Amino acid sequence: MTDDTELTARERLRIHLREAHRTTDSPIVEAQLNAALDAWNDMPTLLRECPVCGKVGLPERIREHKCE
Numbered sequence: 054m055t056d057d058t059e060l061t062a063r064e065r066l067r068i069h070l071r072e073a074h075r076t077t078d079s080p081i082v083e084a085q086l087n088a089a090l091d092a093w094n095d096m097p098t099l100l101r102e103c104p105v106c107g108k109v110g111l112p113e114r115i116r117e118h119k120c121e
């Protein structure tokens with residue numbers, strides 16, 4: 054099972070990228086957003102979110118990071 058918190062962060066990110074893609078008039082921005090959406094698709098599915106600061110990343114990185 055995946056953690057609902059991770060899914061929420063992933064879904065929020067995709068929603069914002071798609072909305073920006075939908076509303077931009079700039080072909081340059083659109084190309085950047087296409088690249089960002091491709092990167093989103095390539096993101097590992099096992100990201101963890103730090104319960105303290107909300108930082109999202111690979112589990113081993115979250116375990117070792119310093120909260121800001």
Ligand SMILES: [Zn+2]
Pocket residue numbers: 103104105106107108118119120121
């Ligand atoms: Zn943290």
